Amino acid sequence: DTAVSQTPKYLVTQMGNDKSIKCEQNLGHDTMYWYKQDSKKFLKIMFSYNNKELIINETVPNRFSPKSPDKAHLNLHINSLELGDSAVYFCACRGATNEKLFFGSGTQLSVL
Amino acid sequence: AQSVTQLGSHVSVSEGALVLLRCNYSSSVPPYLFWYVQYPNQGLQLLLKYTTGATLVKGINGFEAEFKKSETSFHLTKPSAHMSDAAEYFCAVRKEGGSEKLVFGKGTKLTVNP
Numbered sequence: 212d213t214a215v216s217q218t219p220k221y222l223v224t225q226m227g228n229d230k231s232i233k234c235e236q237n238l239g240h241d242t243m244y245w246y247k248q249d250s251k252k253f254l255k256i257m258f259s260y261n262n263k264e265l266i267i268n269e270t271v272p273n274r275f276s277p278k279s280p281d282k283a284h285l286n287l288h289i290n291s292l293e294l295g296d297s298a299v300y301f302c303a304c305r306g307a308t309n310e311k312l313f314f315g316s317g318t319q320l321s322v323l
Numbered sequence: 324a325q326s327v328t329q330l331g332s333h334v335s336v337s338e339g340a341l342v343l344l345r346c347n348y349s350s351s352v353p354p355y356l357f358w359y360v361q362y363p364n365q366g367l368q369l370l371l372k373y374t375t376g377a378t379l380v381k382g383i384n385g386f387e388a389e390f391k392k393s394e395t396s397f398h399l400t401k402p403s404a405h406m407s408d409a410a411e412y413f414c415a416v417r418k419e420g421g422s423e424k425l426v427f428g429k430g431t432k433l434t435v436n437p
Contacts (some may be wrong), residue, residue: 253427
């Protein structure tokens with residue numbers, strides 16, 4: 212059973228399209244994150260949710276909208292995709308009493 | 324604000340040789356420090372962490388790191404490299420009692436030569 216699962220694993224789309232990436236965790240953790248990893252492997256936090264409430268929004272364009280329907284899910288919707296959005300997007304989660312982040316295996320987004 | 328600098332974006336060692344990956348941090352308050360490893364086409368996995376207590380921290384796969392406050396460093400070492408250690412390694416810092424944000428360094432790619 213995968214602790215943090217993301218779908219899809221690969222996403223190829225045209226500029227201007229709208230797409231979503233889904234994330235689910237089965238660890239019962241309260242806090243979930245979205246990270247973006249660029250082509251140089253630099254990993255930057257985008258959003259963090261705690262118990263469905265947004266707690267971090269790192270100056271991400273408002274074309275990116277996270278949605279947490281429940282504690283186990285944090286989906287990422289992206290409007291009007293741009294070439295610069297091409298990256299690997301990682302979902303992660305963390306329990307309240309543990310500093311360890313559990314990462315999904317990533318979604319490689321390619322915008323053509 | 325916290326920040327992390329990893330010296331050397333690429334480190335190459337021979338199998339059986341010492342692995343040393345450098346990490347320096349900047350934090351105005353006691354930090355929590357982490358090393359994560361990323362194998363190709365996978366998400367990151369925690370190798371080890373320092374929060375409080377003993378400054379020499381042992382992690383998985385024979386890795387360890389030492390928190391040196393005077394040098395603001397948290398270098399990762401392994402006495403003897405194995406081919407399976409080839410991966411990207413990320414140092415990260417989080418402020419104690421602070422926000423949820425974990426700040427990552429730019430990563431060091433470790434290559435192990437036979």
